[in-house]
Amino acid sequence: MSGYFEIENLNVGFKTFEGEKNVLDIDSLVLDKGETFGIVGESGAGKTVLALTILRLLSTPPAVIRSGSINFNGENLLQKTEKEMRRIRGRKISMIFQDPMSTLNPVFTVGEQIVRVFMNNKKLSRKEAAKEALSMIDMVKLPDAGNIMGKYPHELSGGQRQRIVIAIALSCGAEFLIADEPTRNLDVTIQAGILKLVAELQRELGVTVLFIANNLGLVSVICNRVAILHEGRIIETGKAREVLRGSRHPYTHTLLNAVPGGSVERVLPGVLMPGGEKGTSGEGCRYYSRCPERQDICRARVPDPGEISGTHTVACHRAFKGGEAGAKEYSGS
Ligand SMILES: Nc1ncnc2c1ncn2[C@@H]1O[C@H](COP(=O)(O)OP(=O)(O)O)[C@@H](O)[C@H]1O
Numbered sequence: 001m002s003g004y005f006e007i008e009n010l011n012v013g014f015k016t017f018e019g020e021k022n023v024l025d026i027d028s029l030v031l032d033k034g035e036t037f038g039i040v041g042e043s044g045a046g047k048t049v050l051a052l053t054i055l056r057l058l059s060t061p062p063a064v065i066r067s068g069s070i071n072f073n074g075e076n077l078l079q080k081t082e083k084e085m086r087r088i089r090g091r092k093i094s095m096i097f098q099d100p101m102s103t104l105n106p107v108f109t110v111g112e113q114i115v116r117v118f119m120n121n122k123k124l125s126r127k128e129a130a131k132e133a134l135s136m137i138d139m140v141k142l143p144d145a146g147n148i149m150g151k152y153p154h155e156l157s158g159g160q161r162q163r164i165v166i167a168i169a170l171s172c173g174a175e176f177l178i179a180d181e182p183t184r185n186l187d188v189t190i191q192a193g194i195l196k197l198v199a200e201l202q203r204e205l206g207v208t209v210l211f212i213a214n215n216l217g218l219v220s221v222i223c224n225r226v227a228i229l230h231e232g233r234i235i236e237t238g239k240a241r242e243v244l245r246g247s248r249h250p251y252t253h254t255l256l257n258a259v260p261g262g263s264v265e266r267v268l269p270g271v272l273m274p275g276g277e278k279g280t281s282g283e284g285c286r287y288y289s290r291c292p293e294r295q296d297i298c299r300a301r302v303p304d305p306g307e308i309s310g311t312h313t314v315a316c317h318r319a320f321k322g323g324e325a326g327a328k329e330y331s332g333s
C-alpha cells in the first residue's frame, strides 16, 4: 500500500437528546493514489458523514470525532487547523454533492461562478479566468461552452448542472475527489454519462476518486475496489469484481439482490431489507436483527474483518468455519 490516503480507527458520533449515537466506526480504509474507490451503503449508513469528516465539514457539536486519524499525503487531516483545512479544500481535496443546486448559486450564470473561482483562488484577471472557465466546461464535455457560460443553473438539465459542479470541483487542481452520490437524482442514461465522465477525468487528470453510492452495480462500473458500509462499519471490502461476483456478507447479498440486473440505481433511499427492523444496538453485529443467516455468536460479538483472499475482506462470523472470522477457510454456504 502506498500510504497515500489512510483512515484508521475512525469513530464519529452525534450528540442527540437520547444521548450519543454512534454513526461511523471504521477500523481501516486505504486508498492508493490514482484509484477510484467505491463506498456503497443504503441511506443512513454514514456515507455523507464519512465524506464530511474527511473534509472536516462536520459541525462539532453535534458531531463528535471520538478517535481516529485520516492521513492524506502523510499528514493527519484531523489535526489540521481550520485555516490549514481551507487551503486543502478545493485545492487538494474537492467534493461533489448529491444535489448540484446545493453547490451552484441560482442568481449567477454558471460562467460567472466558474470565473469567480479562478479569480479568487488563482488570482487571475477576469479575461484570463473566462478563458480558463471555457476550457473547464470543455473538459467536462459540455458542447458549446460559450453558450453554457451565459446560462443560469435553472436553465440547464440535471446532468449538465452536475457536469458544471464537477468542473468547479476540479478547477483548483484538486488531486482527490469525493463524489457523494453524484448521480442519485439523475435518469439512468444521464447517470451513465456522468460515470463515464468521472472515469475519463480520473484517467486524464490522474485524480484519486472516492465514489459514494447506494448501488454496488453502479459503483463497480468505474471503481477498482469497493467497501460496503453498513451502519457505519465496513462489513466487506475487496476488488469490485470480487465483491460483486463473490460477495460473502449476507448484507452484500441483499444489496445485490435489491438491484435488478445489478447495473442501475434502483435501491431507493430508506428501503428496508428483508429480515425485520433496522439495526441492533449493543455489542454484536449490527446486521443481526435483519440477517437471514444469523447465529448466536453474531449477537454476542462484533465480527472482526477476516481475509477471504489478499484483497477481499469480510466482517461476518458466518463467512468463516467455526464461526470465527479470523480463520481463513470459507464455510462454503
Ligand atoms: N446532524 C446530525 N445529528 C444527528 N444525527 C445525524 C446528523 N447527521 C447525520 N446523522 C445520522 O448519521 C447517520 C448517517 O447519516 P449519513 O452519513 O447522512 O447517511 P448516508 O449518507 O449514508 O445516507 C444517520 O443515522 C443520520 O441520521
Ligand SMILES: [Mg+2]
Pocket (backbone or CB within 6 Å): 047, 048, 049, 180, 181
Ligand atoms: Mg448521504
